[in-house]
Amino acid sequence: MVTRMRAPNPSPMTLDGTNGYIVRVGPGALVAIDPGIEDAAHINAFLDAARRAHAHFAAIFVTHGHPDHYPGALALRRATRAPIFAHRSATFGYDRPIDDGMRLTFEDTAFVALHAPGHAPDHLVFWLESERALFTGDVVIGTGTVVIAPPGGDMRVYVASLERLLRDYGHADVIYGGHGPAVRRPRVKLEEYIAHRRAREEQIITMLERAPATIPELVAAIYAEVSTALWPVAARQVLAYLIALEREGRVAAEPLARAPSAAEAALLDPDLGALADDAERALARAELGIGTAAEPLLCYSLVG
């Protein structure tokens, strides 16, 4: 049995808030997945659920070390002493290092942990055999697409993770993502996600076939229909595609001789001071990878 516990952190980046989950794994045992942010009411909701179920938390799983997914795990561990399971490369304080393919067995059921990097290097997806369910964190979410932003995000690695999930777990009955509603047709969703990435990359290549372009120029053309408030996010996605193409020798980047205009600078390095609070700023930095280094204005062109 799976219960969704939504964290009280709605925002444009988190949709209705971060989804946590409680899974019953035995007569008196539960697993918590992504208890989200450190919020007393939210953590109490996990504790109340365990009390009502006459059960204890045998483990706390964390999908990845972004600030809307893991801090609640630390708080829930303090309250329950349950161990935190996270990928070996995670940088927050976990208890049990998890590697790809590890079977996590409990009294009544078992999970398989899958390393699924691309959105974040330490990302895990959990396969729950008894429910034929995938807990995908920010690899697949209920509505819209996921942000793949350098330096933590890698577009090629991300699509490879999606392809692996489609190949090995396309038969899943349900995807419980880190945000938004449950996905009832996992195969269709995974195929859509992969096709969407291919189409975006084709758009970028088509644009560059016409003329060399900067990221602000590519964003203005490709995301013309999207609110300009989201263009800084779009710019990070475009950068992720360009980094992949550059690495493969298909695109070359050259610094422009001029300094970026105010509009270009705002797009490439947005002022996070406009965000509501520290938590939102920390999340934007983690999800978008911005504010980590000043980047010159580059002009991209196709090679050959």
Ligand SMILES: [Zn+2]
């Ligand atoms: Zn994330």
